Amino acid sequence: MRADAAANHRAIVSAARRLIAERGGDVPLSAVAEGAGVGIATLYRRFPLREDLIRAVAVNVRDEVVGLIERHRDMVATDPAIGWPALVRALAAFRPGATIPGIMTAASEIIADRPDANEALEEEIDQVRSAVFDALSGPLEAAKEGGALRADVTATRFMLGLAALTRPLPVGGPKEPGQEEWLTEIYLAGLRPDGPARSTA
Structure with a gap:
C-alpha cells in the first residue's frame, strides 16, 4: 500500500x-x-462496502484494546495492587462503552439486511470479542491471585461493567469535571475483594 x-x-x-x-x-x-x-x-x-469499514474499525479497536492489556500484563503479574488498577484506568480511558456498542449495532444492522452475505462479518466480530477476552484472562487471574480483584469477576462481567461505566452521557445533560475518572475509581473499589458483597437475593 x-x-x-x-x-x-x-x-x-x-x-x-x-x-x-x-x-x-x-x-x-x-x-x-x-x-x-x-x-x-x-x-x-x-x-x-459499509461492512468493510465496520470490520476495519472493529479490528482497530481490538488491536488498541489488546495492546493496552499486553502493555500492562507484566505489571499486573508482578505487582497486582498497582498493575491491575493501572490497566483498568487505561481501559476506561479508551471508553469502550462509547465505541463498541456502535460497532455492534452497525454490524447487526448489516447482518440483518444481508444475512447470507454477512456471515463472515458476524464471525469476525465474534473473533474480535474473543481476542479481547483471551488477552484479558491472564491479567484477570493474576489480579485475583494477587488479592487485587474479587474471585467472582469474569471477563464478561468485567467488560460489561466497563462498558456501562464508559457509556456516553445524554447530550445536554449535566456534566461534572472528572466524572469519568471518579466513576472508574468507584468501579475499582467495588472490584476489590474487600468491596461490597454480591447480593444473592
Whole structure:
C-alpha cells in the first residue's frame, strides 16, 4: 500500500471510530469522509462496502484494546495492587462503552439486511470479542491471585461493567469535571475483594 493510501486508510478508520463513539453505528459515510479530510470517492475506494469499514474499525479497536492489556500484563503479574488498577484506568480511558456498542449495532444492522452475505462479518466480530477476552484472562487471574480483584469477576462481567461505566452521557445533560475518572475509581473499589458483597437475593 502506498504511503498516501495508508495515511488515508488510517484517517478514515480513526474518523469512523471517533464518530461511531459520538453518534452511534449509523453515522453517515459522508460524515466519516469529512472527518477524515478525504473525499467520499476516496472513502469508497478504500472501503467499497459499509461492512468493510465496520470490520476495519472493529479490528482497530481490538488491536488498541489488546495492546493496552499486553502493555500492562507484566505489571499486573508482578505487582497486582498497582498493575491491575493501572490497566483498568487505561481501559476506561479508551471508553469502550462509547465505541463498541456502535460497532455492534452497525454490524447487526448489516447482518440483518444481508444475512447470507454477512456471515463472515458476524464471525469476525465474534473473533474480535474473543481476542479481547483471551488477552484479558491472564491479567484477570493474576489480579485475583494477587488479592487485587474479587474471585467472582469474569471477563464478561468485567467488560460489561466497563462498558456501562464508559457509556456516553445524554447530550445536554449535566456534566461534572472528572466524572469519568471518579466513576472508574468507584468501579475499582467495588472490584476489590474487600468491596461490597454480591447480593444473592
